[in-house]
Amino acid sequence: MASDYYAVLGVQRTATPEEIKKAYRKLARQLHPDVNDAPDASDRFKEVTTAYEVLSDPQKRQMFDRGGDPLSSGGGRGGGPGGFNFDDIMDAFFGQSQQRGPRSRVQRGQDALLRVEVELAEAVYGVTRELKVDTAVVCDVCAGRGSDDGAPPAPCGTCHGQGAIQHVQRSLLGDIRTARPCPTCHGFGSVITDPCRSCDGEGRVRARRSLTLPIPPGVDHGTRVQLSGEGEVGPGGGRPGDLYVEIRVRRHPVYTRAGDHLECQVTLPMTAAALGTTLDIPALRGDLEGESDAPPVTVDVEPGTQSGDVVSVRGEGAPRLRGAGSGDLRVTVVVETPTDLDDAQRALLQQLAATRHEDQPEARLGSTPRSVFGRIKDAFR
Template sequence: MSKDYYAILGVDRDATPEAIKKAYRRRAMKVHPDVAQDDDAADQFKELGEAYEVLSDPNKRAIFDRGGDPHQGAGFSGFGGGFAGGFDFTNLVDAMFGAAGSRGPRSRVRQGQDALVRINLALHEAVFGTTKPVKVDTAVVCPKCMGQGGEPGSEPVTCSTCDGAGEVSQIQRSFLGDIRTSQACPTCRGYGTIIPRPCGECSGEGRVRASRTLQVRIPAGVSTGIRIHLESQGEVGPGGGPAGDLYVELNVLAHETFRREGDNLEVVVKLPMTAAALGTTIDVATLESEWDKSDVEDRKVAVEVPAGTQSGTRIALKGRGVPRLRGGGRGDLGVTLLVQTPTKLDDRQRELLRQLAEERDESAPEAVAAKGGRGVFGKLSEWFS
């Protein structure tokens, strides 16, 4: 085995079950992620739970002491005595379904389940990254019994029904001979021990529900549906067992001005008809204007509008879009210009436009259908939809 479970718990190889249990409790109080400040506290606690799960189980411990893999079982030892002399029906069933040998008492310490929480992000938080406080409601190690399940100072006692075996057997006679069947002990539920004084805080479960707040780092460039994986921050298992993992699923909220298209950001800017005809320079606010950590000079950008610009023209600003989550660089900021026709004119303005129309021979224009593509209206309809 690559891991020395005795060294992890800090006990000798001939340590008694009581010494192993006390060593686990002592170490768990030091390395639990809710107590320890070390960066690898979660890994240490998970490794500690794995070591205790093996060494607290007599069968797994025996396999480990022989140099085998305690997670793979001890192997099938075959039948004894033949049909006429009787046989172990449990071994027959185990052989058929891939189990191995006697099950023995099962450990109270088991792996916890994974947990999932969902959080909303503003667009600028998803684009530039942030650290969000995330409230998590999961099972944690009972602070009173530290996962042992009993009142402080009490110890589990051997079950008198199964004598600590965790299972009881029945022998029935049949034409095949004596058939022995085994099942989990109904008194101790297969644990081999009974907790005479269950912990009043967790009712013997070794864990309680609690709310806590984690500071979750969100990388720049994330999108809806991405999950952040936090190892050993999920549900603590029964008996104070190793915690599962926590997954934080992200949902990016829609923005009232900017729209995201992959690694690009898109924005529509209204432009007066005269500015579009004559050409101009406009200042366009970028998404950085909503991010308090951005440089002031990045919060707006000057855009050159050529003379004669048509409504629906898109100007791409390189490197002003979304940072690429995998890989360097950023996408573009697409600025689509919407040329506005004036609706309220005074007499002088109306006369000037009439003179312009006559000068350009546009007093009675003929409508000409545009050819090919979606055209301006097709493009703009996507934005307003």
């Protein structure tokens, strides 16, 4: 009488095929002689393999449940007692079944990547570009069929349409079956007897084509724009992949980008920073083709502005790529100290310093306020 195969795998008699397969995978990983050097590992591995051979086959399992021994007549799956399929061991170690049967000639194409340089204004406000791309396209001679005469592929005479050749190897564990792609049809299960002369049976050729790229407002350096279905056509004229266009933004002489904000720097004379002023800064939008007459951006500089202060203009930055609204324009003010004073200008500044009690100023380190003694001195003055 055969062993209790359910007990060997550690499952109930009502176990589902998936539970049986899961139990076998677990035990096979533990007991395989390549990973387990215990003296009885080889015998136990062979035992669980035999149990799985019976319980994974509905007919053999039914015979065993009725009290018979499905292996007594030599009807094992490997062509003899103790035979097994090597794919089941691969399942146990890699957790998934290997692809079986012929593979399709028609496959999805690969994605493609293209890099495009744009000006800062084009990235901020959006632009449309006409591109030339070199990708695989459907062969216009055979329309993707791969055959010169349009005839469908014929079944492979070597593998008889299976796409693989079975090999049986004797071992101490029994007969081990392995499957290798058919060398004649390369795993397709069929052969093209009269390949297309244009694409050599691939169903696709490389060609240059034109396409329109809409670059949305608000993209930044490194942003990728996806064009669905504009990538490489797959083998056999299969569905094309996607085209990804990576945006590269050229450096601007005035403006820089900080997220959704635009930044620039202006230099003001000392008197303008002290008294306050209004500036008109050329708009970045004016760099776009056809918008050179765009109105400037007005920046209000408050009286007493210090060098390094930042004045923000709401809504004059880059549109948000995801979401509503725009960032700000941030203007950094640099106060310029005059260096070429004449006698009259120097006298006026000396008079101003005297009226502000700054003719002998007290130095301050960093941003620390004036000392208590300095404020008392000012009070006595």
